[in-house]
Amino acid sequence: MSIQALLPEIEPHLARPFEIEPLDGGFTNQTYKITGLNRTLVLKQVGRQQNILGLDPQQEVLALQRASMAGIGPRVIHHSQQGNFLLMEFLQGSLIEAADLNRPEILRAIVGQVQAVHQMQGIARACSPYHLVERYLQGASELGIKIPHQMAGFLRRMEGIEKRRSRDHTFTRVYCHNDLYRFNIMQTPQGIRLLDWELSGVGDAFFDLATLSFSNRFSREQDENLIFLYFGCCTPDLMQALQDMKFMNMLREIGWALLHAGLEPEQVNHQMDYLSWAHTVVQRLQEGHLDL
Incomplete structure (x- = not known):
């Protein structure tokens, strides 16, 4: 319109x-x-x-x-x-840059806002990482896009992650933003604000944390710091959950790109080779990378 x-x-x-x-x-x-x-x-x-x-x-x-x-x-x-x-x-301010995430006070403020999101109640909208991946791939397939053959193995791994994460009855049932890329995080005079809530819904808290990590190529030390800021401690189980959700973010990125490759040009916002990007992320995942 x-x-x-x-x-x-x-x-x-x-x-x-x-x-x-x-x-x-x-x-x-x-x-x-x-x-x-x-x-x-x-x-x-x-x-x-x-x-x-x-x-x-x-x-x-x-x-x-x-x-x-x-x-x-x-x-x-x-x-x-x-x-x-x-x-x-219209919010006055600036979008977060990669360098900002190295400033302890900025990262602490972002994590604080993520915690506030996860405390939101009373919104009847489920949107788990698994839902996102499945619907993106289904939509892409219905639009005539060929799904890379490697996805079969990736989806089997996803099933294992979903089963493992289902044992967590606390952090898999919280309201999540589900799209915490830097371009959706703004620093304003009033503090950090989160933009674009289109994908938000009840899901896995670790998916939000993992989006920050995987899209900014956090080191292991940065991952440990991220977990500590959110939970007040860092354990092997918490780190494993973060790694699992970094994998899910990679799958979401592939599904998102495949779907947008099938949409008409006027239905996407940027001139981008979505199909090429999807295959790039597939290759990175095959090579063992869990970041973009």
């Missing part, structure tokens, strides 16, 4: 005249900065991914509202009943 078609729903929340400019960052949805006379907002147009994954957009709105009240995410100004767009406050 074009921006012009959404103007009747946007105009009650902004004083004319206003300027519209695209925002960089997200790979799945189109986002825009809309500046009016009275304030600046962010418009997020939801792509096909959410429908393919079977995630209720109204539950995303509820999660964002809870996150905003807890000082974790941006405030929702307006949302469509059809779930095809969100209008949110």
Whole structure:
């Protein structure tokens, strides 16, 4: 849907005249900065991914509202009943850079916000790492994308991880962000805020921690520090759970890329060779890497 078609729903929340400019960052949805006379907002147009994954957009709105009240995410100004767009406050600040993660106070603040996410209650939306991988691969297959033959072995390993993690009745049943890449973490004057809650749902806390680790190529020492910041201790079992979820993040990355390789060009945000990227991650996983 074009921006012009959404103007009747946007105009009650902004004083004319206003300027519209695209925002960089997200790979799945189109986002825009809309500046009016009275304030600046962010418009997020939801792509096909959410429908393919079977995630209720109204539950995303509820999660964002809870996150905003807890000082974790941006405030929702307006949302469509059809779930095809969100209008949110524009946060002043800057996205986290790789170097920021080496600053103890920044990493501590991020982990604190992740802990706050995991304490959110009352949102009936499940989204486990296994669900994400399965739905991404199913969606890609339905769009005519050939699934790499190596995935059969990877999925058998996933079954073992799911069985092992099912014994943890505490940290596999918490609300998770599920997309903690740096471009979804912002440093604002009010502190760290987490963006893009589209994949959020009840899942495995270690998946959020592992996303930080695998997408930033944390060393073992950094992994141990990450675990210590979250749990107050670091044990072999905790480290094993983190490694398992780093593997799951690699599978999610492959599935995500394969799905987006099958979507029409106008349904993805960036000019990227998704299929090539999927095979790159497959190769890294075959070589024993658990990071991008």
